[in-house]
Amino acid sequence: MSDWQKELAIYTKNLNKASQDENLTRALTRAVKSYRQNVDTALCQYPHTPNLAEEVRAIKEYSMAHNKELLEKAMQAIESNHGHAFYAEDRQAALQIVKDIVGKGKIIVKGKSMLGEELGLREALQEEGNEVWETDLGEFILQLKKDRPMHILAPSIHVPREQVAEIFSKFFQKEIPADITEEVSVVRDFLREKYFTADVGISGANVVAADTGQIVIIENEGNVRLCTGVPPVHIAIVGIEKLVPTFQDAMKVAEVTWRYANYGAPGYVNIISGPSKTGDIEKVITYGAHGPKEFYVIFVNNGRSAMLGDENYRQALHCLRCGGCMYECPVFQITAGHYGRTYLSGIGSVWTAFIEGKESAAPMLYTCLRCGRCVERCPMKINVPDMVGRLRSEVVSD
Amino acid sequence: MTTKKEIPPVLEIIRSNIMEYNNPLALNCRQNSSWVRDLELPAQGEILFYTGGEYQLLPYLAPLLKTLTFIDPASKAFSLLMEGRKLVKIIGITPEKVLAGVLAQDKERYNSINYKAAYILKKLGFDLCYDADVEMYSGALLYELGFWQDFKLYAARVVEVIRKTQAKTVVCLSPHAAEMFKVVYPQFNVFPEFNVKTFIELVWEKRDNLPQISDKSTVVIHDSCRLARELGITKEIRDIMESVGVSYVEPVRNKEWTTCCGGPGKMLFPEIARIIAERRVNELAETGASKALLACPYCLSSLQAGSKQERNIIIEDLVEFLYRGFIANV
Structure with missing residues (x-):
């Protein structure tokens, strides 16, 4: 049996097992139902959203065509804001830059970032002897469970409260009841201490305005505010596809992203331009006030420019990571993140082909039903079935 | 390498x-x-x-x-x-x-x-x-x-x-x-x-010439992905139903939002395909209908295989359904 077949056999077994997992089915059924209801409500309440999504589609198309100049502009703006901007061609380069900034033996608090997952950032920093804490509740659960995200926005969608209680009781070495309020509270207390002792905070970004160099991060838990606001150093890792021309464009992208991620309005929208500063004494600007003294933004390519350079696949970079397509995918509805690697489901298979290689993506590419319902949901109308078909043809003809 | x-x-x-x-x-x-x-x-x-x-x-x-x-x-x-x-x-x-x-x-x-x-x-x-x-x-x-x-x-x-x-x-x-x-x-x-x-x-072009169908069962329509999303054919099926005098209900997801029958996954992932088919049959059955009508060979095969007895819903191709009208009128 060839590797392809062996890999496919293992993958299929795993997929079948996931589809039989009643906890997973129950959790996903509830999630799909509430996602659909929430989005319907949000779109009813803010009926301008579909038109705004069309505008964002045009912004994304323009931004992809002008990515190089937007990158230069953003890097200059960040520097002039007294931050530091870096460009990393691939995973190794990105990790090296972060490691050089962080050093060894530090405490790091980290917000949820798909790029972080892609780079294996937490593990890489831990290997350097750093203590790294995921602060998104779902990611924190998975860090303790030594598991991987099963949805890009709701990473621990597959872990019911009873299992969370077991994991927490073991970790905190005291009895934690299977009560969600108590589970949230115990993590809050634990991480609060970490925020205030951490040397470095790390975040991703949902969108970056090239003209002002501002990064925008959407969140609900308030953990990103603390990660990016409390430690003396803030590092943001950003895929180059997140760049848009202006701050106004960035706001449009942000609103469409959270709306299709099933929020009328999210808990928090963080906008960060540089290190904290004050001019309160004699109007002399001094950096490092209450927030971080140092601010670093690392723009990462890692396969994205290949997508950018191919008109058949460029649209994959328009993905806002709202996660809406996954809730509509019949395969994802019964298998969750088992249908994926770092990136999940149909759109994830296209990303995987460019980030990890077509061979790694092959089982995922053939899992897609090409039914097209994801396109109906996608605010960017990304034609996943078309790209999946093309990539299949490349897989079999390579 | x-x-x-x-x-x-x-x-x-x-x-x-x-x-x-x-x-x-x-x-x-x-x-x-x-x-x-x-x-x-x-x-x-x-x-x-x-x-x-x-x-x-x-x-x-x-x-x-x-x-x-x-x-x-x-x-x-x-x-x-x-x-x-x-x-x-x-x-x-x-x-x-x-x-x-x-x-x-x-x-x-x-x-x-x-x-x-x-x-x-x-x-x-x-x-x-x-x-x-x-x-x-x-x-x-x-x-x-x-x-x-x-x-x-x-x-x-x-x-x-x-x-x-x-x-x-x-x-x-x-x-x-x-x-x-x-x-x-x-x-x-x-x-x-x-x-x-x-x-x-x-x-659909000659729907006015179709014989009436006296089917007492409650009918639900299942749109196939290809017909609904790629070819944009959804209204035609409903018009045909009206022409033959049969009322119908819609499942939770249909027309351009229709749920795939799982058929395309059969070759490499038959187990996943079966579960997807069963779930679609459930969506159709939850409408209370006793018959589901569709117009695609793969949907017919998949949903037929996915229909369990306890669901008690008949899966039928629109061709079979319409044909009955002609035979009844011979």
Whole structure:
């Protein structure tokens, strides 16, 4: 049996097992139902959203065509804001830059970032002897469970409260009841201490305005505010596809992203331009006030420019990571993140082909039903079935 | 350096069957056209009735997939099974015979859908021709599975064969075939010079001539992905239902939001495909309907396999449903 077949056999077994997992089915059924209801409500309440999504589609198309100049502009703006901007061609380069900034033996608090997952950032920093804490509740659960995200926005969608209680009781070495309020509270207390002792905070970004160099991060838990606001150093890792021309464009992208991620309005929208500063004494600007003294933004390519350079696949970079397509995918509805690697489901298979290689993506590419319902949901109308078909043809003809 | 990986045998066997035998399971054309019976369809004419052998495939797929549930699709045993046609050369039996036995009833049902569809169209006044001797499969699976170089060559062969029928319009029983001719062939620079229509569209044109149907069951419509999303055909089915005097209900997800029957996943992920089909049957049954109507061979096969007895819902092709109106009025 060839590797392809062996890999496919293992993958299929795993997929079948996931589809039989009643906890997973129950959790996903509830999630799909509430996602659909929430989005319907949000779109009813803010009926301008579909038109705004069309505008964002045009912004994304323009931004992809002008990515190089937007990158230069953003890097200059960040520097002039007294931050530091870096460009990393691939995973190794990105990790090296972060490691050089962080050093060894530090405490790091980290917000949820798909790029972080892609780079294996937490593990890489831990290997350097750093203590790294995921602060998104779902990611924190998975860090303790030594598991991987099963949805890009709701990473621990597959872990019911009873299992969370077991994991927490073991970790905190005291009895934690299977009560969600108590589970949230115990993590809050634990991480609060970490925020205030951490040397470095790390975040991703949902969108970056090239003209002002501002990064925008959407969140609900308030953990990103603390990660990016409390430690003396803030590092943001950003895929180059997140760049848009202006701050106004960035706001449009942000609103469409959270709306299709099933929020009328999210808990928090963080906008960060540089290190904290004050001019309160004699109007002399001094950096490092209450927030971080140092601010670093690392723009990462890692396969994205290949997508950018191919008109058949460029649209994959328009993905806002709202996660809406996954809730509509019949395969994802019964298998969750088992249908994926770092990136999940149909759109994830296209990303995987460019980030990890077509061979790694092959089982995922053939899992897609090409039914097209994801396109109906996608605010960017990304034609996943078309790209999946093309990539299949490349897989079999390579 | 990673080594080059071989593709799973099931994909290669389907590819070579289509390229060599014009059919994904290497079924022969004569058997595929046996449904014609007394219809007397000429080989040439204005309107070509095109089955693509797709409904005919289904009875073979079902038991095959049952086997697949127990045999790992990546295994040697599976390759052997799929290479049935090669057995013909070695021991002189056809894969049809290998897989026969279990299927007599299904075979009759799926074959007769072709007959019933042609019968309905004739009764509605369409003069059909049918290419019984050389009708080729549309090649949809070559496209779906990624064999695009083969697909381009194959598509040109299909168009050439159809050209010989002198048809100006080709009416496709399967929405997958219609999608190929209408949408996909041109993307590969193969431009059929005939009009492409689905069975649904032709019936819709003459829906006022359809006999009324006195079916007391509550009917729910299942839209197929290809018809609804690729071809944009949803309203036509509802209009037809109104014309025959049958009221219908809609499931939670339908029309452009319809839920896939799971069929496309059958070849490599039969277990996942089965669960998806069961879940769609549940969506349909939750409407309280006792009959689900659809217009796609793969949906019919998948949802039939996914319907459990306790759900108590009949899965029927629109062709079967409409045909009953004609018979009742004979």
